[in-house]
Structures are given as C-alpha cells and as structure tokens.
Amino acid sequence: MKINRRVENVWHLIFIITILIMILPVIYAIGMSFKPLHDAYNNVLNIIPIHATLENYITLFDTLPIFRITWNTFIVATVATIFKLITAFLAAYAFVYFSFKGKEILYFLLIGTIFIPFTVTMIPNYLIISNLGMLDNVWGVILPQLADAVGIFLIRQSMKNIPLSLIEVARLDNMSHGRIMKDIVLPLVRPAITSVGIWFFISTWNEFVWPVLILKTTENFTLPLALQMFISSEGGTNFTVAMAVSVITMIIPLILYLSFQKYIIGTFTSSGIK
C-alpha cells in the first residue's frame, strides 16, 4: 500500500508538471493580452500584468472587423466539420455494412490519401478553386474540406465494434438502412463522432496555410490570418495585440470543448456495447 501511494504521488507530480507545461503559454498569452506593449518588453516574466489595460483589445477592434473574422472562422470550421462527419458516417456505413465489387480497393485508395502531404494537393486545389471563381471567398476554403479519409477510417473502426447481430436483428424486422443508421448505428458510434467532430472543428479552426492561399481581403479573413497580421514584418510586430487575437481565437473552441465535455464523458461511459 505504501509503495502504491508513493507511486501514485509520483504520477500526480508528473501529471501536474505536464499540465503546467501545456497550460503555461496559454496563461502567459492571456496575461500578455492585457499588458501595454512596453510592459510586455520590460516585465517579460510577469504573468499577471502590473498595469492591466484593455488597449490591445481596443486597437484590435479598431483595426480589424474582428466579429466578421470570427464569424468567417466559425462558418468554415462548422460547415467543414458537419460535412466531414456526414460524409465520413455514410462512407463508413457503406464500407462496413454493404458488400460491393471493388470495396477493398476503394478503401485502400481512400486510406492512401491520408499519406499524401497537403503540399502535394495544395496547388491543384488552388487552381480548381481559382477556376471556379471562388478565390477570396470562405466557400473556397471550405469546398476541398467536405470529406476526410481519416474521419472515415475512425468512424469505420468504431462501427466495426458494433456486433453484426444488432444490424441483422434490425434487418429481420424489415428496417431500412436509413432507420438502422439513425436509430441503431448513430447512437452507438456517437462517442467516436463527437471526438472526431471536435478534432475536425479545432483543426479547421486553426488552419492557416490553405486559407492564406485563398483569402485576400481582411473582410474575408479567418482568425489565424488575423493573428498573422500583427506578427508580420510589414505591419511591425505588436505582440500584445497578437496575444489579444490569440485569446479570441481560443475562446470559441474552449467554450465548445467545455460544453461538450460532460456530453463526451457521458457518452463514453454509457455506450458499453457488450
């Protein structure tokens, strides 16, 4: 028992250190966003600002249509996430429960796309979006992101864990595929869909390279592009304002995570397939 207690304490210490390492920059950024610029340079190690000020936020709201930019980011992340989830769910369902010719090859090709670096598809995608006249438009950012092989892979894995007999019982009761999906498969893969969804949302929310290629005017920017404006060589580096953008960039995913957290834990504990 004694040894166990000690081992436990060591683990706790490791966890605390890990959490500190991860959370410190975030707290530092929040602190910085409330400091005047000279303070940021002079009292670098002070996490809590000595002369707390809102001036960074005021500058930010004065120079950028930040509500509009947040809205753009939200649209891109939400639409891409929803579509990725829908396409992934439907494709996974087909891969698990339908048998059709070329299924294995198709799946192999699909999984293969995961290993193609973004930089390879970047230029062809850009040309397509450009030809479609969707440059400098959030929908141009969204369009190539409506389906995702990783999502199909993860949701398929989760579906494969559902005992086939559940689907067979439903088939014996003459249920349509739509009904089986909605009433049986969807509730049982909900934990997977939720976690994949959050991951999709956050990765799209934070995306930088692709939007920077497509979006030109500030009006159409997403938050990571706005952030970049304050640390570019042209605009002069204004760390404290950049930190204010960071804080705003953080807020929505954080709210989302906190509000879903209970739900995620809930679905994980209540799923218990067997």
Added chain:
Amino acid sequence: MKEIKFENVRKVYGDTEVVKDLNFTVREGERLILLGPSGCGKSTILRMIAGLEEITSGNLYMNGQRVNDTPSGKRNVSMVFQNYALYPHMTVKQNIMYALKVKKIEKKEIERRFDFVLEMLQLRGYENRLPKQLSGGQRQRVALARATVNRSDFFLLDEPLSNLDAQLRVSARKELMKIHEMFGQTIVYVTHDQIEATTFADRIVLMYNGELQMIDTPDNVYHRPANVFTAKFIGSPPTNILNIEYDHGAVRIGSQSFLLNEIWKDYVNQTGTNKLLFGIRPEHIELSPVSAQKGVRGQVKYIENQGNNYGVYINVEGQEIIAMSESKNWTDGQDVYVCPVMEKIHFFDKDTERNIGYPQGLEMKDGITYSNERKVNV
C-alpha cells in the same frame, strides 16, 4: 403452411462447401433442432432461413414460396441470437417495442403485446433498465420477448441458451415451450448440446461436415442411429463401435465371440454382408464378474464417476469398451464379462458406416416402437 423446405441447397464459401446438397422439410408448427459439432454448418442453415446468408445453389421454400431472393425483412421470421443482440442504448421496453413501432402497429396493440410478454417472461419491474443492467438470464428473456412480440410464423434460435448456467437453461427451456404452445410458430433451433436437443425437439436434424446425417425424432436418433457418426454423437459416453468379424450368428471380437439371438441372426444373415461394425451403448451393456455365455471377457482399465453412475472402461482384445455400472466395485485389471443387451445392439456397414437396419419383432423392454427404416435423408 408455415413450412420450410430445403431442396438441394448448397452453400459454398470460396473453396469450402459448408452445406452440401441439403434436402429436408421443417413441418408447420414443429420444433426442429439443428444439432451437430461446431463447424458442421448448422448455423449457416439457420442464417439461410433468416436470409442473412445467400444460398449458393438449390431452392429454399417458405410458406410454399421460393425465398432465395427474398430479403430478410420480408420472410416473417424472428430470431434470437446467441449474444442476444439487444440494442445497448435502448431500455428493455424500447428494445421490445422498437420493431413494432417501426412497423406502425397500433399503439394499443403494442402495449397489449408488451404487457403480455412482460408478464409471461417475468420481466415486470425491469422495463426501464438498459441491457447492461440485467443479468444473463434476464437479457436472454428480453431477447425472447422481443422475438415473440413480432408474432412471426417462423422462430429461429441460434444457441440461445449457451450463455446461461445449467439451472437457468432448464427454466429458459420451459419458457420457450410455453411460448411455442401459445403461438405455435415453426421453430428452428440450433444447438450443439444434445440434452437441449432431445428435451426440446419434435425432430432433430443431425449435421456433420455440412452433410445431413439423420433427421428424426429424439427417440429414433438415440435408438435407431442412421450411421456411426449419429451413434457416437448422441449419448454420453458415446456408443461403443467395435471392429468385429461376423460368421453365421457369431460375433467375433479378436479371439473371442458371442452368439446373436435368432431374430438378429436371421436378419444379419439375410443382408448378406459380413463386413460389419458392431455398436452398443454403454448403458446397454450388462457387466458380470463371472463367466457369461452371451459375453466376451475383458479387463477393467479404469472407472469414471459420472455422478449417477460409473463408467467402466474395459479393454477387450485391444479394443476399448465403455460400460455403465451402478456399482463402483471394480478394480483395475480385474477380469469382467461384457454382455450386450440383444434388443439394443446395432450393426453398421464397415464401408459406408451406415446402419444395416433392425429385424422385425425386436422385443423392446421399454414398450416403445421405433421405426425400422434406415433413415439418412428424408
């Protein structure tokens, strides 16, 4: 006509033929058990009836209609799976009612059926529980309830009791009987447990290696086994199958022999073969410590306690014979005389391993008459 008919049905997976040329009929309202060791194709047959498995060739008829291409949902079939297949996210009530709701059955009728089945299977008080909050026996009853409320003509059960302990099995079997008496569905039931089979079945289909070995009543399967496999598979310990030489009424085992009675002698002589295997069940052997004319001598190898009886393993001229004895007063190495009960012996053709049949007028001590036909495929 709630009948199921197999006509030359085959099922092939890749290169392996899991069901070979199957021909039999499940009669309306009967309880038919598909019995056999694992991998014999019995579950595949059940799944073909359910429409969950395609039929490679041949025809399957249900209600007189060819159903090879009819989807599962249109076959009027309910099925209970070995793992019960309860929807884990639905309560007992939702599990039982779900299909009825989807089929848009009147609400009052759904409630009526639900109440009825809840009472019958003693599930009251559990309506709002999730499957994971139930014991194995309760889950099994929920699965049974869900299959019952559909009021299907055909009721398929895939090893429904194999996850229950011995006592629960007995009560679950009674419940199944009750359901069958009440609704009279045609039941096809898969099991590898012969006790389950003989206690529940009207008729048993015995499968081995994808081939039908025998289809008949439990009594006939036990007393009139169609072939060596059937004789060995049914009964525990299995039937003794001995290599013998037959010579005009004398059955020779090694250097010893015993004489058949007149009825058997005439019968075997008339079949004209003498390449035979001799079969006798352990429970149909009389053991005697003193020399007996109707028997052969052997040595006791060891004794096995079977609970109600003792299994005595005996070496007779290099062949092993198991006999049941109420006494355990046998010592290893002791000489013992093995006397088969003449009314209960079997002969099989050495080449085909098929039963050669039974003479007319065999006097049965239990007063039951068995069919004397040689049944392999019906």
